[in-house]
Amino acid sequence: MVIGVARTDFEKLEVYQLAERLADLTWRIALHWDQMAKATLGGQLIRAADSVGANIAEGCGRGSYGDNRRFAKIARGSLYETKHWLRRAYSRDLLDAGQIEQLRSIIDELAPRLNAYIRSIGRAACNPKTDTTDYGPRTTHMSTLVDDPRVIEFDVRTDEMLVNMGPQHPSTHGVLRLVLRTDGEVVSEVTPHLGYLHRCAEKIGENLTPRQWIPYTDRMDYLAGMNMNLGWSLTVEKLLKYEPPEKGRHLRVIIAEMGRIASHLVGMGAYGLDLGSFSPFLYAFREREKILDLFEEVCGARLTYSYLTVGGATADLPRGWLQKCEAFLEQFEPIIAEYHALLTTNSIFIKRTAGIGVMSPEMAINFGTSGPVLRGSGVDHDLRRDGEEIYTAMYDGYAFEVIVEKDGHYPKDHKYPAVPHEAVLGDCWHRFYVRMLEVVQSIDLVRQAIDRYSTAEGGYGEPRKLTEKLPKGEAYLETESPRGQMGFYLVSDGSSIPWRARARSSSFCNLSVTSDLCRGCLIADIPAIVGSLDIVMGEIDR
Amino acid sequence: MAEFLANYLPAWLAYMVAGAIHVGLIINLVAVGALVFIWLERKISGRIQDRLGPTRVGGKFGWLQTLADGLKLLTKEDLVPGGADKMLFRIAPYVSFCASIAAFLAIPFAGGDYPFIVQHVNTGVFFVLAVLGLEVFGVILAGYASASKWSLFGAMREAAQVVSYEVPLGLCAVVPVMLAGSLDLVVIGDVQQGWFTNWLIFHDPATFLIFWVYFTCATASVNRAPFDLAEAESELVAGFHTEYSGLRWSFFFMAEYGSMFSVSLLASILFLGGWNGPLPITEWLGLTAANGDIAWYIGQVLGVINVIGKAVAGVCVMMWIRWTLPRLRIDQVMATCLKYCTPLAAAFFLGAVAWQWSLPGRTFFGLLESPAELQSVSEGWSDATAAATDEDEPEASEDQTVSSEPSRKVAAAKLTGAAALQIASTNLQGGK
Known part of the structure; x- marks a missing residue:
């Protein structure tokens, strides 16, 4: 699973898929409640649960790390809100044991993954399949949990810098332009750009x-x-x-x-x-x-x-x-x-x-x-x-x-x-x-x-x-x-x-x-x- | 000089005039030195690369080439990038340049009772190393203030590099200090009098080896290839001076060549006998203080030629290295300095201590008797080993016999680096 940047394929994000499952499950549960419960708890619950996935998706489409991070945090807020409404539903005997088990398994997985996702935004996309270089804890995937020891290191990470090497640069052999994504001296991504010397x-x-x-x-x-x-x-x-x-x-x-x-x-x-x-x-x-x-x-x-x-x-x-x-x-x-x-x-x-x-x-x-x-x-x-x-x-x-x-x-x-x-x-x-x-x-x-x-x-x-x-x-x-x-x-x-x-x-x-x-x-x-x-x-x- | 002038002028004016003369001399030395070195660099690189180098400006050998370059740089536009921190951007070259010049304040060019030195500082080694370390601030400032990513990379590299070479550089400088028993550069130079066998580089195997460690770290400290990472033109465009043009840019280069000169001077004083030639020619010719002032003066001038000649040779070696070797990577530079040079310097330091402890009073790899100047220090060693009594430091008495009257006055002032600067500017003295 690749995490990262301004991507449009949010459907592939595991956090998003979990949020979808959560939203649909709450919908199915609330569908069978009585009128009173639907009008009060049900509406709020479904709105909150829907909002989790919606915000993840919206953040993905924004195209900048800052926005993406902000929307992901809103999604986390919505998740906590969902939890609140579920607790209310539980204390009012609206949920049966099977449903509680189902919901808990989703939420227990979703919450830490959402946290990890928020932290990963702005960090380089690393594909574990093609990437054989080991450059430390930066090769993180969606499975990173909150209690993962590596997470602590992320908190002191430095900001990344996007540098244009070329087309005017002494060592790009003419007019090659390389866009480097660097963290200090370490380069996490290199994208070559061509066409500056095209003569038909x-x-x-x-x-x-x-x-x-x-x-x-x-x-x-x-x-x-x-x-x-x-x-x-x-x-x-x-x-x-x-x-x-x-x-x-x-x-x-x-x-x-x-x-x-x-x-x-x-x-x-x-x-x-x-x-x-x-x-x-x-x-x-x-x-x-x-x-x-x-x-x-x-x-x-x-x-x-x-x-x-x-x-x-x-x-x-x-x-x-x-x-x-x-x-x-x-x-x-x-x-x-x-x-x-x-x-x-x-x-x-x-x-x-x-x-x-x-x-x-x-x-x-x-x-x-x-x-x-x-x-x-x-x-x-x-x-x-x-x-x-x-x-x-x-x-x-x-x-x-x-x-x-x-x-x-x-x-x-x-x-x-x-x-x-x-x-x-x-x-x-x-x-x-x-x-x-x-x-x-x-x-x-x-x-x-x-x-x-x-x-x-x-x-x-x-x-x-x-x-x-x-x-x-x-x-x-x-x-x-x-x-x-x-x-x-x-x-x-x-x-x-x-x-x-x-x-x-x-x-x-x-x-x-x-x-x-x-x-x-x-x-x-x-x-x-x-x-x-x-x-x-x-x-x-x- | 200030004392001499004080006979004719009010004291404050005498000090100011003396100070101005000294500073003028030093700036000229650095500027003319840079002029010559840049020309030399172009000639040497040219010859290394099967070219002629500059040949036309100034008649033969293109010896005025640097001046022509300087004029061109003067006419260039003084650009400041829009996003730059304008004040810091403008100041940065001067910080480097001033640090580079300030180091010369405490470097003696000839020794004896009346050394040729701007300010006789009895902690000269410490002062010079400390002030040379200031030069990197200019580089880091320039990189930070330029608002260019390449400049920032250069500054970061410089910061990483400075912490790695300063440690072994200091360790290397400690060995001659230990052998001479003084931090005073004049004393260190004077104990190497006589034949080249008395030079500290030949004192024992450890000092011979540590000289090369010193030279490696000194090359790193002045940002010369293969350690020129802060400007690495093939990676960082031009590194910390990417955004500089015209005269400001050339100030960085004056600073670089000035520092090359000063670390080479330091090397020649610490290890290569300083102003003492390989053979005691001045003594043979009777050019000593005993034969009158004029003879003494000629002897001193010969000493100046000697020390500058050795320093220029050191600079030439740096140029030779630059045009031969590829550049190291930043992690490799740090590994070289911290992982290899530091333990090596420490081991050689211990080796020198052990040698001096077991063979006091010997020089030239233990083959010869030490000269009288080194003997007194050695006595301190043998005393310490024999009696291990708690008497006064032998260096103190040594210091008083060798160093001149004014230097003791300065010694009393208990100098720190900053105080030394202050004194240098107000209490200038030197020569006769």
Whole structure:
């Protein structure tokens, strides 16, 4: 039973149901009294008994704690009045033993529950079924009786405060707004609000040809624009039943995995910021800049690339680029140890993240999370391996392991720092760790792709014509973008402009767990948990 | 100085002029110190983060950057939120700033018979710690008066933090006091004369370890990362100073950097030899009072450079920590201070007592003979252990031999923190 706030479902309240039973019972009893008793006692009794439930209901509808509490107290007054009239009826021999027994059982239950209800008003709603966090006596249910020892603690409780974290807040990653209900430092409820960055990208997609919509996909997950380009291109290619040439396939792997590294670098650096450590952010950006330099050479843009496109890519890799890319990887790989020293294995970092925001594998699956958030909970799922044929074909023949804790350990293909004993599978630390390991994995993938690309024959895949008619039908494809499974959906009526274009955001599902993960944590844990989900609002709001 | 001026001016005017000069010097020290530290912080953080930091303002190295920032802050609008308690909101930065400056009144910059100090307080350690504790009132006031929920969170955290770090901080400061046998900062500094082996940090293993506990708690007391919970920008927007702008905001920062400087000065006097360099260079060069006033004065100035150098090094370490570590959570800060630092400080205190009791008259981890200045204190220890007689406190006699004539006058006044403030403002003396 959930107690709480300005709710409209008062019918579900146990106090209300008891009050209903009381009112109906007194009615039935008084119905058989004589005229005299009905006119004097009966009317008063029924009015008082009816008033109990009526006031509970009215208080519920008022929408504020103050009003609700006031009406609940009036209900308590009415209950005492009912008791008075029943005592009068008893002393005037109007009640038989069976009726007294029935009435007493109701009143004995109703009175303490009403008291507990009054006390609970204004306290956070806690659902004992979904709530696994134990935060002390605040998890109270309707069964709390007056003689319950916990009740005494309620009397010295502090007032709750409703705080808006965002949309203008340093650590809500853009324009996310979280409404926190806090009691001191303890957060009892977190409600995310979205939509501050909505740009109607999907509607625009219904008015442009697929290739013209590519720049709009850049602006979804703007930290991994290349991977967004890839997702949409593959979806259109699925509809067209087109397969890019082998060289183009490897080119896409190079670019997509470099995009993944660049994106995870931001995720890692920003997570350090969330925890109050500024330097790792700049260390991460230093390396990201180098990747952006490489991307700039490839397509001229540093953030919104529009490089990978339907058919392949807008241009081949420039001469000498592969050597530069290899040189970067060579230089970048040893630096990862620095990140591990500053964050992953830093004892304060472990203190702040280990055991915080623990998400079970079942919960991760039920909420539809994906990417590192899902794998951080120990679910072995990566679309690069488990995805649709048209996507996994890209990674055909590549040697890589899915970064996930299997049989109690992570892949052992490289020397990774050990998992600290405080860390629990599915907590913030593991989500962060998965990202860090995926960077290493991506380095391997890029190296393999460079080898294959340089030996592959044929073209890199010319872009398809802008005005090319799409075949009638629909296509949906999910790809493994850095933040999770990014899905694109395309319905065509046979013209060159899609009839419907949709995007399924991974960050959206990943964000949906915040309410449950943040319940009962401290304010300082909110940035830690939200940061570990690594959301990008541009993708959520589209 | 007041005595000197009294030869030429009426007494009340002499005291006022002397007071104004001292206060002017201290405010300049704090303000210029903050100016330098903010520039230093930006340079250090820049270098730590592979950047250059400020490079342009003022020619090379951007050394005028802070001044440019200050000018910008001066021109900003002085905003007061509509719902704020306007008076408290306006006062709060000054409370912090005044507390931060007031601590310098009792901090000596050079010792000897005529120490460089605004007011020679013979309970200097107590006074400085007490006044530094006042700084948090400004923070709590600011948070309370801002009418912002984030500010309120910052103030609540500060209040929770202050009760946790004050206890171990005080316990740590007690150890040098015990070893020197005096609460007088001048005495504590002077007993560490000679080689660096006489520094109290190297006195025994317990003092060596308790120095780090002191430094941790001192970092917490000045709200520096990883204990900067009251302003925690990633959680509380800007914490207690969310609603502040312009010059009022900068006063909080002057106070923060001032306190960083004063706790580092305290650390260098209590543990790191104060104005005594690692080697007795001033003695080798004959820069002592025996060789005339000028030589003595140069020696004293060298001492000032020494103590300030050590303090600046301490501040730099704090900056290094800030740009390296993530922030702790409030419960973890309280656990660190109360659950770890307090028992550690208590244990090290007992360790230092036991060491001094079993090895009196030794220093540098018991390897060397104590210098003469420490010996007299040690005699008190050996007397106490041998005879356990009820004679007068050995510290009292020690105090009289080391401290100067005026300091005894102050000692007679039986100072409390508040009385010390009063005396500091009316009875200013110092230097020669």
